[in-house]
Amino acid sequence: MNLNAKAMLRSPRRRKDNDQAMQQTAEARYISAYRSQFDRLAGGDLPDWLRACRGAAMERFETLGLPTRKLEDWKYTNLAALARTAFAPAEPDTAAPVDLDDGFIPGLSGPRVVFANGLFDPKRSDLAGLPDGVTLLPLREALNTRADLVQQILDAESPDNGLRALNTALLADGFLLHVAANVAADAPITVVHATGDGFAERAAQLRHIVVLDDNARASLVEIFIGTGTESYWANPVRDLRCGAGACLETVTIIDEGAGAVHTGHSEVRLDREARSDQVALLIGGATVRHELRVAVAGEGAQANLAGACLGANGQSFTVFTELDHQVPHGRSNQVFRSVLDAGAHSAYQGRVVVRKGAQKTDASQANHNLLLDRSAEADTKPELEIYADDVKCAHGATVGELDGDMLFYLQSRGIDPDTARSILVEAFVGEVVEKIAHTHVRDKVADMVSGWMKRQGAAIT
Amino acid sequence: MAITPETRETVADVTGKYKYGFVTDIESELAPKGLNEDIVRFISAKKKEPDWLLEWRLKAYRRWLRMKEPTWAKLRYPKIDFQDAYYYAAPKTRADGPKSLDEVDPEILETYKKLGIPLQEQKILAGVVAVDAVFDSVSVATTFKEKLKEAGVIFCSISEAARDYPELMRKYLGTVVPYSDNFYATLNSAVFSDGTFVYVPEGVRCPMELSTYFRINEAKTGQFERTLIIADRGSYVSYLEGCTAPMRDENQLHAAVVELVALDDAEIKYSTVQNWYPGDENGKGGIYNFVTKRGACRGRNAKISWTQVETGSAITWKYPSCILEGDNSQGEFYSVAITNNMQQADTGTKMIHMGKNTKSRIISKGISAGRGQQTYRGLVRVMAGAEGARNFTQCDSLLLGHECGAHTVPYVEVRNPSAQVEHEATTSKISEDQLFYCMQRGLNAEDAVAMIVNGFCRDVMQHLPMEFAVEAQKLLGISLEGSVG
Numbered sequence: 026m027n028l029n030a031k032a033m034l035r036s037p038r039r040r041k042d043n044d045q046a047m048q049q050t051a052e053a054r055y056i057s058a059y060r061s062q063f064d065r066l067a068g069g070d071l072p073d074w075l076r077a078c079r080g081a082a083m084e085r086f087e088t089l090g091l092p093t094r095k096l097e098d099w100k101y102t103n104l105a106a107l108a109r110t111a112f113a114p115a116e117p118d119t120a121a122p123v124d125l126d127d128g129f130i131p132g133l134s135g136p137r138v139v140f141a142n143g144l145f146d147p148k149r150s151d152l153a154g155l156p157d158g159v160t161l162l163p164l165r166e167a168l169n170t171r172a173d174l175v176q177q178i179l180d181a182e183s184p185d186n187g188l189r190a191l192n193t194a195l196l197a198d199g200f201l202l203h204v205a206a207n208v209a210a211d212a213p214i215t216v217v218h219a220t221g222d223g224f225a226e227r228a229a230q231l232r233h234i235v236v237l238d239d240n241a242r243a244s245l246v247e248i249f250i251g252t253g254t255e256s257y258w259a260n261p262v263r264d265l266r267c268g269a270g271a272c273l274e275t276v277t278i279i280d281e282g283a284g285a286v287h288t289g290h291s292e293v294r295l296d297r298e299a300r301s302d303q304v305a306l307l308i309g310g311a312t313v314r315h316e317l318r319v320a321v322a323g324e325g326a327q328a329n330l331a332g333a334c335l336g337a338n339g340q341s342f343t344v345f346t347e348l349d350h351q352v353p354h355g356r357s358n359q360v361f362r363s364v365l366d367a368g369a370h371s372a373y374q375g376r377v378v379v380r381k382g383a384q385k386t387d388a389s390q391a392n393h394n395l396l397l398d399r400s401a402e403a404d405t406k407p408e409l410e411i412y413a414d415d416v417k418c419a420h421g422a423t424v425g426e427l428d429g430d431m432l433f434y435l436q437s438r439g440i441d442p443d444t445a446r447s448i449l450v451e452a453f454v455g456e457v458v459e460k461i462a463h464t465h466v467r468d469k470v471a472d473m474v475s476g477w478m479k480r481q482g483a484a485i486t
Numbered sequence: 487m488a489i490t491p492e493t494r495e496t497v498a499d500v501t502g503k504y505k506y507g508f509v510t511d512i513e514s515e516l517a518p519k520g521l522n523e524d525i526v527r528f529i530s531a532k533k534k535e536p537d538w539l540l541e542w543r544l545k546a547y548r549r550w551l552r553m554k555e556p557t558w559a560k561l562r563y564p565k566i567d568f569q570d571a572y573y574y575a576a577p578k579t580r581a582d583g584p585k586s587l588d589e590v591d592p593e594i595l596e597t598y599k600k601l602g603i604p605l606q607e608q609k610i611l612a613g614v615v616a617v618d619a620v621f622d623s624v625s626v627a628t629t630f631k632e633k634l635k636e637a638g639v640i641f642c643s644i645s646e647a648a649r650d651y652p653e654l655m656r657k658y659l660g661t662v663v664p665y666s667d668n669f670y671a672t673l674n675s676a677v678f679s680d681g682t683f684v685y686v687p688e689g690v691r692c693p694m695e696l697s698t699y700f701r702i703n704e705a706k707t708g709q710f711e712r713t714l715i716i717a718d719r720g721s722y723v724s725y726l727e728g729c730t731a732p733m734r735d736e737n738q739l740h741a742a743v744v745e746l747v748a749l750d751d752a753e754i755k756y757s758t759v760q761n762w763y764p765g766d767e768n769g770k771g772g773i774y775n776f777v778t779k780r781g782a783c784r785g786r787n788a789k790i791s792w793t794q795v796e797t798g799s800a801i802t803w804k805y806p807s808c809i810l811e812g813d814n815s816q817g818e819f820y821s822v823a824i825t826n827n828m829q830q831a832d833t834g835t836k837m838i839h840m841g842k843n844t845k846s847r848i849i850s851k852g853i854s855a856g857r858g859q860q861t862y863r864g865l866v867r868v869m870a871g872a873e874g875a876r877n878f879t880q881c882d883s884l885l886l887g888h889e890c891g892a893h894t895v896p897y898v899e900v901r902n903p904s905a906q907v908e909h910e911a912t913t914s915k916i917s918e919d920q921l922f923y924c925m926q927r928g929l930n931a932e933d934a935v936a937m938i939v940n941g942f943c944r945d946v947m948q949h950l951p952m953e954f955a956v957e958a959q960k961l962l963g964i965s966l967e968g969s970v971g
Contacts, residue, residue: 097558381888396903399870409894410560411913414885418913424868424900425907 051108052090059083059194062114075168078179082193089187101372101404102314102343106286112228112258114195115143130246132465135212136161138200141219143229143259145198158205159243161214164232167201174203178234178264189290192230192262199232199261204241206268213244213274213463218259220282225255233263237271239296244274246466249289251282251309263291267299269323275303276466278473281310290316297323304461305332306470307342308477316345321355321383328357333457335477336369336401346375350383359390362457364450365401366481372404377420381412390420395427395453397446397481443482450478516707517574523547526676529574533645533679536652539659546665546675553669559832560861560893563737563774563801571739572707573677630694637693639723640685644712647683654685658716662745662782662809670741670803671778674710678743681711686721686752695951697726708739715745717752719785724755726954737765737800741776750785750812755793757950759958762798764965767856769828772800779806783815783841791818792835793949795958797965800829805863807836810844810872817846820946822958824965825858825890834864834895839872839905848879851943854890855966861893868905875902881911884942886935886966936963 091107092099129137138161139149145163152161160171167175182193204210218229237243249259259281267273281287287310293301307313319328334342348357363371373392394403407420427449435445454474461467517528526547530540555566634641640651648655665675682698700711717723740762746754756779765772775798781790792806808817819835837846846866854860862881883892894911916938924934939962940947947955 384888394900396900396905399903401903402899402901404900405898405909406896407894407909407911408896409883409911409913410891411883411885411893412891414888414890414915416885416913416915420894420909420911422896422898422909423907424898424905426903426905 051111052087054111055191055195056083056087058111058114062195072172074176075179078176079194079196082182082190085190086187086194089185089190092187098345098374100406101374102345103312103341104286104288106256106312107258110226110256110258112226115197115224115227115229117144129217130215130248130465130469132468133213133215133246133463135214137215137217138163139217139219140198140229140231142221142224143198143227143231145200156208156210158208159210160201160203162201164196164199164201164234167234171201171203174236175201175234178236178266186290188260188288189262192232192260192290195228195230196232196262197230199234201233202235202243202245204237204243204271206238207240208238209242211242211244213246213276213466216245216247218247218249218261220249220251220253220257220259220285222253222255224253224257226257228258228260231259231261233261235263235265235273237267237273237299239268240270241268242272244463245276246463247275247277249277249279249281249287249309251280251285254283256284256286256311257282259285259287259289261289263289265291265293265301267293267295267301267326269297269299271296271299273299273301274462275301276461276463276470277303277305277315278470279305279307279310279313279315280473281313283309283311285310285313287313288316289314291318293317293319293328295319295321295323295326295328298325299323300327300329302329302460302462303331304457305344306457306473307332307334307336307344308473310340312341314343314345316343318347319349319357321348321350321357321386322352324352325354326352327355329460330358331360331457331460333361333454333474334363334365334371335454335474336363336371337366337481339368341369342371344371344373344375348375348377348388350377350379350386350388353382353384353386355383355386355388357388359392360457360460361392362454363392363394363403364454365394365396365398365403367398368400369398370402370404372406373422374406374408375420376408376410377418379409379411379413379416379418383413384415386413386416386418388416388418392420392422393453394422394424395450396424397427397450447475447478447482451475515576516572519572520569521571521573521677525573529677529679532574532576533648535645535648538656539648542660542665543676546672547677549666550669550672550676553672555669559803559863560859560895561801561803561830561832563830566737566739566774568673573710574679575707633693638687638690639692640683641696642683644678644681644683644714647714651683651685654716655683655714658714658745658747660745662747662780663743663778668778670776671743674712674741674743674778677708678710678712681713681742682715683713684715684723684725686717686723688718689720690718691721692723695724695726697728699728708741710740711742713742713744714747715754715756716747717749717754717788719749720751722753724951725757726951727756727758728761728954737772737774739774739776740799742778744777744779744806746781746790748781748783748785748788748790748815751787752785753789753791754781755791755951756781756806757954758792758794758796759950759954759961760794760796760798760802761961764798764827764829765800767827769800772829773798774801775799775804776801777804779804780809780836781807781817782809783812783817783844785812785815786841787814788812789816789818791820791949793820793946794822794833795946795950795954795961796821796823796831796833797961799831802829802831802833804833805835807838808846809838809840810846811840812844813841814843815841816844818949819846819848819850820949821850822853822943822946822962823851823860824853824962825855825860826965827856827858829856830859832861832863834862836865837867837877839866839868839875839877841872843874843876844872845876847877848881849945850879850881851946852881852883852892853886853939853942853966854883854892855886857889859891859893861895862911863895865897865899866907866909867897867899868902868907870901872902873904875905875907877905877907877909879909881909882942883911883913884939885913885915936966939966
């Protein structure tokens with residue numbers, strides 16, 4: 026508070042200079058962390074290509090720096106916390122035991138990968154019981170045994186994202202999932218990122234790589250859970266590749282600790298007739314960004330993205346999507362919904378690009394926001410960029426409060442106001458939740474939604 | 487049967503690529519090329535402006551020197567050399583300017599006649615429209631002044647207003663679009679040459695439509711007009727604006743500023759048919775149109791309505807906006823924009839809801855043909871105090887041909903839960919079924935497309951005053967020429 030008040034007293038110009046200075050020192054800190062960590066990081070003893078790849082990524086980060094709100098793609102995401110605090114890389118001594126009870130989904134068995142305080146936790150992971158043709162490895166191991174796959178992905182880096190570059194430069198851990206052609210890994214693989222005590226002012230730079238060969242199938246459930254209130258930074262990057270006819274389902278639950286900054290970034294590439302269904306729930310964390318960039322690179326490929334943000338108490342959420350339709354006959358569908366209580370902010374920044382020649386593309390975007398409190402704010406920017414004429418593209422966005430008539434109707438049936446509000450909010454979020462195919466996962470998410478609503482109700486009364 | 491001259495004219499009208507492309511040969515007085523403080527002083531002196539206005543211009547000029555050209559719009563054009571243009575061009579006249587229409591150079595009157603705007607008052611049917619004609623940098627004629635004076639309406643060029651109504655000018659100039667607003671508005675504030683000033687007093691319903699016709703004639707000149715319209719309490723005014731320019735191979739700059747102020751219960755309706763020269767099929771020449779238009783609903787129940795038909799210009803950069811300050815105030819934006827050949831347009835609106843129960847409505851229809859690129863860019867912002875604000879936005883794009891592009895970039899920012907904001911957009915092409923149906927009824931492809939496009943734009947066209955609606959509808963057909971088949 027005090028700090029804020031002081032900042033207000035300063036002239037705007039001074040403040041800007043100060044921010045810039047802060048930004049620069051923050052970048053310098055990340056760079057020096059890289060230098061000191063370089064040889065201890067996974068793969069530090071490994072072939073030259075990785076060393077070169079990281080060096081190049083660090084140079085990119087030095088040029089690009091931390092993203093600021095001046096960049097159009099970061100207009101609604103405030104990353105001041107990253108510049109303020111020196112988030113040091115995760116190290117083995119930070120891997121204190123984390124209470125994981127909440128991290129798993131009741132009734133869901135099958136393989137699991139666990140990351141505790143930013144590092145792979147072999148004791149609690151269970152990589153056994155996978156069908157033939159499915160490879161699931163910690164990234165450290167994959168760098169040795171499947172260097173070909175990892176190198177191929179890392180070499181195809183997109184050049185314009187500072188945080189992604191930093192992840193590549195500092196990447197310490199993660200996993201590799203490879204499913205061979207025509208193999209179906211139907212049982213969902215659970216990936217838990219648990220953060221507990223002892224991770225204050227640390228950063229987790231995890232890199233996950235999923236490669237599905239032609240006609241392969243896989244399902245992932247990713248959970249980010251933080252138990253403390255300390256400030257930490259999660260900067261996970263996922264690279265997902267779906268070969269022709271492959272099918273990938275992912276559910277991402279982001280329930281970070283109250284002081285956390287989460288900047289998840291995914292790049293998805295879909296080949297001919299491939300399909301990817303991705304559902305996300307953004308519920309915990311101080312500043313959370315969920316960024317998905319999908320390249321529809323093969324004809325007839327399909328992407329279905331959905332997500333719900335439940336925010337309160339000054340939380341800030343950003344969902345950023347880019348659907349790049351490069352070829353004809355692609356389909357994409359996006360449904361994102363936010364429910365915002367006191368002091369919460371959410372932004373949806375979605376872009377659909379239909380390139381020249383990508384005829385018969387069918388793309389839709391929907392973003393709906395429900396404001397429960399005067400101090401909440403919703404921003405939305407659904408963007409269409411279309412260079413082909415024979416396409417069907419539409420988007421819709423709404424912002425409003427709970428419908429008074431509906432509330433009245435329920436109350437006239439003898440339902441108390443709190444329950445009535447819960448029913449309406451759960452129905453509003455329901456459109457996203459019901460897109461989750463797996464029953465246990467869907468139940469877990471539905472429980473989280475109603476639990477959140479109960480907490481908000483309790484806070485109001 | 488012999489072909490009558492009228493038929494020939496109609497055919498020329500319909501097939502002529504750009505019928506306003508002629509140049510009027512008239513002696514002009516030009517300020518030296520380039521831009522510096524002396525030019526700003528020169529313009530101010532030419533207009534016999536009071537000192538405060540010169541100071542204001544200089545303040546803007548100094549600010550402009552420190553500003554950077556905006557690059558966020560989806561527009562591609564070579565860098566503009568701001569020193570390679572004339573910032574002031576005026577038809578040479580007798581030392582003290584024309585006193586009445588009889589003294590206006592007949593060449594100029596002829597030009598406006600060719601454009602379809604007879605300035606001779608007696609020629610205007612039933613006297614429904616009063617016209618202010620701006621030729622390059624100066625206003626050459628304002629009609630129906632007397633009749634308007636009776637009603638108490640002030641309708642004159644902005645240079646006259648600076649001399650004759652300094653209190654009103656000082657009170658309102660730059661209050662909606664401040665001199666430091668953006669790169670082009672700041673440039674305009676420094677060098678604005680002429681434009682229209684309208685003041686409608688309390689309780690007056692302006693007895694006729696007011697209209698300004700802008701014409702760029704001189705080569706290598708920029709046009710920087712500034713329009714200020716004030717509707718006092720309970721008044722109403724409808725204002726129309728039309729623009730044309732000769733065909734030239736080089737690009738010419740047009741950077742205008744329009745400010746509207748509506749006080750309690752007042753209503754301003756502002757309609758534009760913009761038909762600056764769009765350049766040829768290969769994108770050679772054409773006007774660069776960088777316009778800042780903004781209206782402030784200062785009072786309760788005030789209403790501002792923008793209607794625009796944008797068919798011309800090589801580059802259009804234009805966002806007519808409404809600041810809804812007063813409770814219950816309303817903003818509207820109706821737009822049809824066409825980009826054909828190599829035209830590019832980045833246009834839209836901003837609706838800023840500040841007062842309680844403010845309403846806004848945005849209907850935007852974009853048509854892209856040839857290699858045209860078009861972007862709708864809009865902002866709807868509901869501030870925390872705007873209890874019960876309501877917005878509805880619809881942006882539809884129609885693509886004709888596989889080399890054009892249509893883009894939609896809406897921003898919605900809501901800080902009040904009682905607000906209700908809806909945005910929807912679609913992008914499509916003319917369906918084969920619709921075309922087939924029309925052609926089966928005996929229409930050729932071009933007529934069928936024109937008919938479907940007119941239907942597509944109907945929601946907007948019906949908001950144009952009748953005199954303009956007919957012209958605008960014809961313009962749609964001409965602008966899309968060569969885009970079918």
